[in-house]
Amino acid sequence: MxxxxxxxxxxxxxxxxxxxxxxxxxxxxxxxxxxxxxxxxxxxxxxxxxxxxxxxxxxxxxxxxxxxxxxxxxxxxxxxxxxxxxxxxxxxxxxxxxxxxxxxxxxxxxxxxxxxxxxxxxxxxxxxxxxxxxxxxxxxxxxxxxxxxxxxxTDWLKANLTVQELILNNSTNPVHDARIHAMNLYRTPASYKTKFNRTYNEETEIANVDSWLFHHGNKLSERFELKAYKLVNYLLGTxxxxxxxxxxxxxxxxxxxxxxxxxxxxxxxxxxxxxxxxxxxxxxxxxxxxxxxxxxxxxxxxxxxxxxxxxxxxxxxxxxxxxxx
Structure with a gap:
């Protein structure tokens, strides 16, 4: 569908x-x-x-x-x-x-x-x-x-939504950068360690954790509008x-x-x-x-x-x- x-x-x-x-x-x-x-x-x-x-x-x-x-x-x-x-x-x-x-x-x-x-x-x-x-x-x-x-x-959630709002309003690549920040809240240090274990991609010369974050940032910026992200981020604070x-x-x-x-x-x-x-x-x-x-x-x-x-x-x-x- x-x-x-x-x-x-x-x-x-x-x-x-x-x-x-x-x-x-x-x-x-x-x-x-x-x-x-x-x-x-x-x-x-x-x-x-x-x-x-x-x-x-x-x-x-x-x-x-x-x-x-x-x-x-x-x-x-x-x-x-x-x-x-x-x-x-x-x-x-x-x-x-x-x-x-x-x-x-x-x-x-x-x-x-x-x-x-x-x-x-x-x-x-x-x-x-x-x-x-x-x-x-x-x-x-x-x-x-x-x-x-x-x-x-909660106050904790509101604080992180404020960081998201600042990124969305001030970054030159707002959806991409806000998503990268958000991924660090959606996952945990243990999740990252299990998934990446400090590995490095020699071919691209970038840490695999960074490659993964940039992938998620790019993917969302391709399909999600800035106005939409600002809306749902704001709604979470209400x-x-x-x-x-x-x-x-x-x-x-x-x-x-x-x-x-x-x-x-x-x-x-x-x-x-x-x-x-x-x-x-x-x-x-x-x-x-x-x-x-x-x-x-x-x-x-x-x-x-x-x-x-x-x-x-x-x-x-x-x-x-x-x-x-």
């Missing part, structure tokens, strides 16, 4: 939480597997530089006979408006916070006639968006599955499901469905101890919350690497629905 399979919902008018009005906002999406209305629906939220084509970037999780099986489920994926995958970019993206994106997704679900999601799953910013959607519509999601993420922007003076515990405990939090023990971006604290706090008020942890040397990117562990953690959730048929 490619971009030709993109569908678009045009939202005639939307006023952001900060009070700025936008007309004719395009919300593009793709549907995989079963037709909407015929099977349980799984909403997959893409990560920072991802998009709606989940059969491409998460093909070890979503696909035929995969954990989220296209033969059994309807898989829906929206693009964050402004991520550029559909050609649409936002000039004034700072008008939006992640709550706005959740509200736009909910409008999209309403337009499609979807009142119940069997699951909403996502990694990194996609998982934070799942938290936001659950807080916005407590009865919508049967299984809320945030992976390698948090319900809030994660916070609290609202109207209510605490996290008050809001999250109202979410009716199961919450399955998946952390990564070596994550340097969204720290595992923050996820553990969230689980411990929430479990005092909500019985149907779980915490699982991927063990990996690879850090934040483990949700895109450790598929065997991820599938093992989530298998019972998705097979339970199949057994009910």
């Amino acid at each position: 490619s971009k030709k399979d993109l569908h678009t919902i045009t939202i005639p008018s939307y006023t952001t939480i900060s009070g700025n009005k936008f007309d004719n906002l395009p919300l593009s999406y793709q549907v995989f597997g079963q037709t909407i209305g015929t099977s349980p629906i799984v909403l997959v939220n893409h990560a920072l530089t991802g998009n709606s084509n989940v059969l491409d970037w998460w093909k070890e999780v979503v696909g035929e006979n995969r954990l989220i099986d296209i033969n059994r489920f309807t898989i829906l994926a929206f693009n964050i408006p402004g991520n550029g995958y559909d050609g649409f970019l936002l000039n004034d993206f700072t008008s939006f916070v992640l709550k706005d994106i959740a509200k736009l997704f909910k409008i999209g679900l309403d337009k499609l006639g979807i009142t119940k999601l069997f699951a909403c799953i996502g990694g990194s910013i996609g998982g934070a968006l799942a938290w936001e959607l659950g807080a916005l519509s407590p009865n919508l999601i049967e299984n809320l599955i945030p992976i390698a993420t948090d319900w809030k922007t 994660v916070d499901i609290t609202r109207n003076g209510e605490t996290f515990l008050e809001i999250a405990s109202r979410i009716k469905g199961n919450i399955i939090i998946v952390g990564i023990d070596t994550d340097l971006f969204f720290l595992a101890n923050e996820n553990r604290e969230t689980y411990e706090e929430l479990s005092t008020r909500k019985p149907n919350v779980q915490y699982h942890e991927i063990q990996s040397i690879h850090g934040h990117d483990a949700f895109l690497i450790e598929y065997s562990q991820l599938n093992s953690i989530l298998k019972n959730i998705f097979t339970k629905e199949l057994q009910k048929k």
